[in-house]
Amino acid sequence: MAEIILENLIKRFGDLIAVKNLNLDIRNKEFLVLLGPSGCGKTTTLRCISGLESADEGRILIDGEDVTRKRASQRDIAFVFQLYALYPILTVYENIAFPLKAQKYEKQKIKEEVGKVAEILKIKHILKKKPKELSGGDMQKVALGRAMVRRPKAFLLDEPIGTLDAKFREEMRGELKKLHIDIGATTVYVTHDQVEAMSMGDRIAIMNQGVIQQLGSPHEVYNKPDNIFVANFIGSPGMNFINCIPKRKDGRVAFKMTEDDIYIELPDQVQRRVSENVKDKIELVLGIRPEDVDLSMKREEGLLEAEVYVNEETGAYNIIDVSLGSTVIKVRTLPTIQPNIGDTAYLSFDIDRMSIFNKQSGNAIRA
Amino acid sequence: MADVKLVSLTKSFGEITAVGDMNLEIKDREFFVLLGPTGAGKTTTLRLVAGLEKQDEGEVIIANQNVDNYSPALRDVAFVFQYYTLYPHYTVLQNLEFPLKSRLRRYPQEEIDKKVAEVSQVLHIGHLLNRQTVNLSGGEMQRVALGRAMVRNPKVFLMDEPLSNLDAKLREEMRRELLRLHFDLGATFFYVTHDQVEAMTMGDRVAVLNEGKILQLGTPDEIYNSPKNVFVAKFVGSPAINLFDSTVIKESLVIGKKEMICTLLQKQTQKLKNYDRLILGIRPEDIGISREQKKINSYKCKVYFNQSMGAEDILNLKADSIMFRAIAPPRLNITVGETVYANINIERAHLFNPDTQECLG
Numbered sequence: 001m002a003e004i005i006l007e008n009l010i011k012r013f014g015d016l017i018a019v020k021n022l023n024l025d026i027r028n029k030e031f032l033v034l035l036g037p038s039g040c041g042k043t044t045t046l047r048c049i050s051g052l053e054s055a056d057e058g059r060i061l062i063d064g065e066d067v068t069r070k071r072a073s074q075r076d077i078a079f080v081f082q083l084y085a086l087y088p089i090l091t092v093y094e095n096i097a098f099p100l101k102a103q104k105y106e107k108q109k110i111k112e113e114v115g116k117v118a119e120i121l122k123i124k125h126i127l128k129k130k131p132k133e134l135s136g137g138d139m140q141k142v143a144l145g146r147a148m149v150r151r152p153k154a155f156l157l158d159e160p161i162g163t164l165d166a167k168f169r170e171e172m173r174g175e176l177k178k179l180h181i182d183i184g185a186t187t188v189y190v191t192h193d194q195v196e197a198m199s200m201g202d203r204i205a206i207m208n209q210g211v212i213q214q215l216g217s218p219h220e221v222y223n224k225p226d227n228i229f230v231a232n233f234i235g236s237p238g239m240n241f242i243n244c245i246p247k248r249k250d251g252r253v254a255f256k257m258t259e260d261d262i263y264i265e266l267p268d269q270v271q272r273r274v275s276e277n278v279k280d281k282i283e284l285v286l287g288i289r290p291e292d293v294d295l296s297m298k299r300e301e302g303l304l305e306a307e308v309y310v311n312e313e314t315g316a317y318n319i320i321d322v323s324l325g326s327t328v329i330k331v332r333t334l335p336t337i338q339p340n341i342g343d344t345a346y347l348s349f350d351i352d353r354m355s356i357f358n359k360q361s362g363n364a365i366r367a
Numbered sequence: 368m369a370d371v372k373l374v375s376l377t378k379s380f381g382e383i384t385a386v387g388d389m390n391l392e393i394k395d396r397e398f399f400v401l402l403g404p405t406g407a408g409k410t411t412t413l414r415l416v417a418g419l420e421k422q423d424e425g426e427v428i429i430a431n432q433n434v435d436n437y438s439p440a441l442r443d444v445a446f447v448f449q450y451y452t453l454y455p456h457y458t459v460l461q462n463l464e465f466p467l468k469s470r471l472r473r474y475p476q477e478e479i480d481k482k483v484a485e486v487s488q489v490l491h492i493g494h495l496l497n498r499q500t501v502n503l504s505g506g507e508m509q510r511v512a513l514g515r516a517m518v519r520n521p522k523v524f525l526m527d528e529p530l531s532n533l534d535a536k537l538r539e540e541m542r543r544e545l546l547r548l549h550f551d552l553g554a555t556f557f558y559v560t561h562d563q564v565e566a567m568t569m570g571d572r573v574a575v576l577n578e579g580k581i582l583q584l585g586t587p588d589e590i591y592n593s594p595k596n597v598f599v600a601k602f603v604g605s606p607a608i609n610l611f612d613s614t615v616i617k618e619s620l621v622i623g624k625k626e627m628i629c630t631l632l633q634k635q636t637q638k639l640k641n642y643d644r645l646i647l648g649i650r651p652e653d654i655g656i657s658r659e660q661k662k663i664n665s666y667k668c669k670v671y672f673n674q675s676m677g678a679e680d681i682l683n684l685k686a687d688s689i690m691f692r693a694i695a696p697p698r699l700n701i702t703v704g705e706t707v708y709a710n711i712n713i714e715r716a717h718l719f720n721p722d723t724q725e726c727l728g
Binding site for chain 1: 588
């Protein structure tokens with residue numbers, strides 16, 4: 001198994017810099033996700049690791065060995081694109097055995113290795129079938145088996161389940177994560193889907209415009225986003241953003257919503273955190289997750305008045321969209337709360353759980 | 368506006384029955400969702416309503432009128448596709464005006480201007496009117512496609528996975544906007560999707576379709592909380608419902624080799640009489656997690672892995688060899704490898720016949 005280190009990696013396509021001086025240590029046995037929108041450089045980074053692209057500058061180390069100038073086939077890693085790419089005329093056994101045959105393994109050895117892989121993937125009963133007789137899930141497993149059989153040092157996966165139905169994707173997220181735990185191989189996984197990143201990654205590197213915006217555990221990137229880009233990209237339903245200007249009112253600092261005459265009161269610890277920004281009249285963005293907003297249908301002192309825009313039921317919980325002045329805020333509530341469009345609702349924020357960003361730089365303001 | 372009725376609708380392609388004897392009544396002003404996996408027959412159904420396909424048998428009735436002999440243009444329905452079918456060399460304005468200038472309609476310019484203005488205000492696309500459609504983002508294109516459907520005030524909007532090509536963020540935003548649009552327009556929406564989140568969040572009623580047959584029709588609440596069969600229970604809800612093959616012994620359900628023994632409520636045991644085996648379905652949010660054992664239906668298990676979703680943790684648990692999922696609040700700080708107790712809220716259990724896969728009555 002393997003540790004992969006990227007040092008000052010740069011990759012250009014003509015005038016476009018796809019990857020800008022990227023540094024990343026991928027730990028042995030880690031499931032690391034490169035997450036970002038299309039064009040952010042995540043796939044290029046993965047292709048540089050695999051050797052399908054050559055880095056313009058910087059180094060790639062696998063287990064301490066510099067492989068930057070080595071060919072893809074010499075790097076001993078398995079690249080899996082769409083998990084469906086099987087040979088239709090070969091049986092499952094022959095598909096999995098294929099990479100070993102190409103390397104001229106002995107027949108008995110091939111049988112042993114395919115058997116081990118089939119055991120882990122629980123596909124022994126379908127070894128004699130042709131791909132067209134398989135369910136989608138089994139096909140995925142066979143494709144993975146073909147990658148596993150060579151015992152590569154690492155797996156590189158590029159949006160392997162992106163084109164599947166929602167339901168099936170959910171199932172595969174669990175399967176891939178379980179498989180990773182069972183075989184314990186270093187895995188680098190590229191996706192634009194934050195749900196995949198959160199549910200499978202040990203750590204997530206969120207990329208935008210060729211630069212890593214934040215690297216951390218799902219818990220860290222969700223709860224302590226370094227900037228607005230990360231805060232916005234992670235989480236579903238997404239974080240609410242409210243443009244504010246800090247203002248003094250009755251000797252205390254409060255956030256005045258930029259476009260509306262609505263004030264959000266702040267507790268003492270946040271007062272200290274923003275006090276220097278009051279002087280400078282810096283515009284801030286308050287970020288609050290839908291589960292950290294409390295919604296009540298009863299009027300009470302100190303609650304913010306809002307109007308119900310729509311109500312989305314998901315079964316396990318409801319997402320209620322409300323208009324607070326000119327901003328629409330999502331609130332996650334119990335499924336029992338079912339207001340009508342146009343109803344007045346009252347909000348309070350769990351201020352301890354909110355993020356504050358500098359609007360211009362987008363960076364988080366921390367204590 | 369209008370209601371839509373499908374009477375014994377059947378459509379085959381060669382030997383494959385895409386839609387089999389379908390009966391459906393979509394109410395006036397309803398947001399109706401047809402939900403199912405790829406190949407379930409949902410798009411075919413929608414195309415039959417639009418007149419883009421001709422059924423083999425049965426009737427399509429729109430606003431109390433049999434439209435079987437009407438061409439798509441005469442059915443007064445608007446079709447919004449998965450792929451934005453805009454004219455690439457036209458501006459947004461020209462795209463919106465197009466249906467009103469067609470040979471069938473030829474509205475006076477004054478009326479066209481008024482319509483376009485109305486629609487662009489509702490969809491927030493007024494600032495895009497002079498842009499070429501090729502220069503729009505995915506979300507903007509889908510709004511324009513909706514606008515083009517809206518300008519002629521159709522009786523019914525037919526939507527075929529209109530959000531599936533958008534990225535996750537935009538999909539979330541468009542869900543909200545479509546819901547509100549439906550409320551503001553008061554039109555009948557007939558919406559097709561494979562995404563249960565879209566169906567649950569937007570539908571007034573949802574029909575779950577598989578292999579050309581409707582397996583359940585009901586409100587999101589009914590579909591989610593009272594699934595009629597295993598397929599519906601599995602298809603709706605994420606993370607998916609846990610299903611346990613179990614043996615009935617007296618008034619309990621035994622799962623696996625006695626790894627878990629579930630004590631049922633009296634109203635549930637009454638249903639057990641004729642069964643020695645059952646499928647027990649329990650949603651991940653109906654399993655509570657604690658660090659000490661509770662009195663009843665509380666099982667010692669190990670956290671095999673955690674899918675941390677931010678607002679909630681999806682714990683993948685193992686009670687010996689039995690694997691299942693539970694949802695826990697992140698503040699519990701459950702760690703992988705930890706031993707915890709899973710407490711099944713048996714009140715919320717779903718019981719299915721293992722042979723028919725149907726819910727016990």
